[in-house]
Amino acid sequence: MFSRRLPPHADINTLTRALDRLRSGGVSITDLTESNPTKVGFEYPADLLDGLSSEGGYRYDPQPLGLRAAREAIAADYMRRGARIDPAHVVLSASTSEAYSWVFKLLCDAGQGVLVPEPSYPLFEHLTRLEAVRAVPYRLRFHGRWEIDVDSLAGAAEITHVNLNDGVVEGLRVVSERAFSVQYHPEAAPGPHDATYLFDEFTRLMEASR
Numbered sequence: 514m515f516s517r518r519l520p521p522h523a524d525i526n527t528l529t530r531a532l533d534r535l536r537s538g539g540v541s542i543t544d545l546t547e548s549n550p551t552k553v554g555f556e557y558p559a560d561l562l563d564g565l566s567s568e569g570g571y572r573y574d575p576q577p578l579g580l581r582a583a584r585e586a587i588a589a590d591y592m593r594r595g596a597r598i599d600p601a602h603v604v605l606s607a608s609t610s611e612a613y614s615w616v617f618k619l620l621c622d623a624g625q626g627v628l629v630p631e632p633s634y635p636l637f638e639h640l641t642r643l644e645a646v647r648a649v650p651y652r653l654r655f656h657g658r659w660e661i662d663v664d665s666l667a668g669a670a671e672i673t674h675v676n677l678n679d680g681v682v683e684g685l686r687v688v689s690e691r692a693f694s695v696q697y698h699p700e701a702a703p704g705p706h707d708a709t710y711l712f713d714e715f716t717r718l719m720e721a722s723r
Contacts, residue, residue, distance in 0.1 A: 518642050579605025610636055617644040628669060628687070630661075691718045 525533075535542055547553055564570065578584065584603040591598045606612040613634075621627065623645040629637045631650045641648040649669050652662035661682045663672060674684025674695055683697035695711055 518645055520639050520642055578603065609634070610640060613637075613640050614644055617641065617646050621646045625690075626669070628666075628685075691722060 584600040588598045588600040626647040626649040629648045652665040684695040686693040
């Protein structure tokens with residue numbers, strides 16, 4: 514008997530079946546959901562794999578945050594863009610799904626809910642069940658662009674910030690948890706202190722949870 518955390522179904526979804534039929538019929542398809550970089554026509558440098566034959570390629574040195582050399586390379590690239598990042602603060606994951614699973618483990622206790630937009634990342638249903646948390650869906654509407662269906666948030670989150678120009682939701686607070694999120698471009702007071710009150714609130718919540 515498998516764990517009840519496993520999703521109740523493992524059927525191939527309708528989109529995948531439709532794509533399989535088209536491909537088997539020889540139809541040329543441009544798949545905008547393709548996430549495998551080896552299948553999208555990138556041209557790789559001729560010496561890309563040379564490092565595999567170097568002496569370092571024979572050493573296995575697993576590190577919990579990812580290889581130090583790789584994290585340093587990422588920090589160096591951010592430095593090239595003008596952002597200083599400590600490699601010790603960089604965490605590498607094998608995939609988006611693995612990163613989500615870490616976040617659920619870090620921030621959620623078993624049985625807690627996670628707000629999940631619909632449509633959205635297709636594996637949220639599976640990932641939340643496997644991590645013993647609940648996916649709490651809210652709807653997105655498309656009217657030339659994607660927007661949050663505010664009514665679908667009732668009871669789960671309250672809106673804290675709304676764009677005055679177009680009414681787009683820019684801030685949410687989870688009703689039952691000490692959690693909030695904000696994403697916006699400051700207009701009234703642009704500059705280094707426009708979001709100070711948000712960090713003050715974050716600090717207050719962190720101190721209250723000690």
